[in-house]
Amino acid sequence: MSTIEVKNLSVDFQTPKQTISAVKNVSFKVEAGEIFGIVGLSGAGKSTLVRTLNLLQQPTEGQILIDGKEITGLKGAELRKVRQKIGMIFQHFNLIENRTIFQNIEFSLKASGYPKEKRQERIDELLSLVDLRDKKDAYPNNLSGGQKQRVGIARALANNPEILLCDEATSALDVETTEEILKILEKINREMGLTIIFITHELEVAKRLFHRMAVMENGLIVELGNTFDIFANPQKEITRKLVGRFFNLAIPEEMTPTLANGKLLELRYQGGHTLDPLISEVSKTYDVFISIIHGKIEYIRNDMIGILLVYVTGSESQLEQAVQKLEQNVYSLRDLRQ
Template identity: 55%
Template sequence: MIRLENVSVVFEQKKQQDIVAVKDVSLHIRKGEIFGIVGTSGAGKSSLIRTLNVLQRPTDGKVFVDGEDITNARGKKLRNIRRKIGMIFQHFNLISRKTVGKNVEFALKIQDYPKEDRSKRVKELLEIVGLSDKENVYPANLSGGQKQRVAIARALAANPKVLLCDEATSALDVQTTEEILQLLRKINRELDITIVFITHQLEIAKTLFDRIAVMSNGVVIEENDTYQIFAAPENEITQSLVKDNIKLPSEIVKSVKSEIIKLVYKGEKSVEPIISLANKNFDVILNILHGKIEYIKGKPIGILFVTLEGAHEECERAKQFIADNVEEITTYYNGKKGDPAWNIA
């Protein structure tokens, strides 16, 4: 659906060094998928996504949408191309003096949608985003989530093939964010719309994206399916972004005198009873202190902190058994020895 070939965006600065916002990026985004672009502030995400509808014209490279080269499109050709591409932003950009219905109708009007069909289409769009009862309400009387739903309805006005989301949930609380993500999943699934979503919020990436490109300093440093990005990141920057933030409370660490072991499970191993088997097969006591298992695109990743007590030889045998059956194992002694990335809350 979208192909970028060696795209760069450079902002020229008078009397200063030019700013390279995007550098030599090539991506293929498949029809019908939800593709995420993640990275910290200043990574070049917004500059890149704006090349996909030529809100930002690339300095170098080419952009193709639905097989058509849009890089140098202008005038009527560009307007026709943009009908295929809806866009929603972090800030909702609603017209305050117009009702919800009129806000959506305005989007139809500027897309030259037949006047006699606009009223029916407005009702269809508001039903899609769950705001059928808000057609005559003004934006000032809506919550943040409702305003974003209006913005989504507006973006869907011309039946686009692609929906671009520029930090579309950054201004929303956690519960409202999840509601918007559910709506976007529904739109992707039921309307077969390809979604490109940029964010710095990794929790969104875990639950929404099919594939992810990670950006840093204008460059795509890693691209893979979502599970692999979180389960086995290759680039150091990606590793720092997706690193688990589960922390062992300091009160627990101070009270434990024996070894503390951190175990990382991935895939099917996440649900295997490794701890029970170790307790059964060796003369040791393994006690779970803290942990979690989460599912990313239906596949589990688990982290457990456990204590290990027993004779030295038995403990070593137990640790070897565990190491053979988990992805990673790290041993600490009261939180003071081992990996410097030891997390204590």
């Protein structure tokens, strides 16, 4: 298992007319055996950042340390040695089309000088891990997208890396196939102890897989923390937008006039209180009517977040007491009209 530390990292691209800053003074640390995610919209700088971690992209400034050793100045044999510790999975698979699946994986083993007499056994082991032993003589064009990505995982693991970089590894896949890939990555992390860094714009992947995550915008890391905390209480505007789109609890504008006489509230629950019958209790205790407009419960790894949009009507005094009671028993309450 390996730790990764990034200190004040920047990446600039020079064009004839200007300097483009793709990554700006970024710092973060990934613990050994952690699944760490980097999330952001297209153009945020995610792919550029992840490609610096094995020096496929040379940083303009800053440091990258693996197990405390700086790698940014390494070249030649020293750099190749470090790269053998780092596997990489790509969005579009990057398989060699005119070679069989066996030969695609063997290519990685050859490049690293893996003993010829042990390659057959190693390739069989890798294909068993991703459940593709029966496809070793097939060509990439004969495989589905999910199968190609499983080959990509097997190839990335060929030389027993300690770190696995995933560059939008599920973006080209459907929902069911994405779930298969995430299960394989969880298994690899759990059983092999690999440190995984995964970049994506898909919050469904983030909430399902990441232990911790960073949110990028315009080359900067704007928010960093535990995945559950970021989903439950996003601090920055871009994070609130991403999480809001994920929960997708917007009310159609045409409904607004029908909700003119009461309170329109967003209630957020988290942890063990998510399933408490709060709405029933409040409506029985106070002379108010509570209509549930929209609701959703999401599981962020093993914890729950619940969001309800409710419309509450009643006399002013009863309404005020009911809202106070609700606020005391949820993680957060927001009046959507204020």
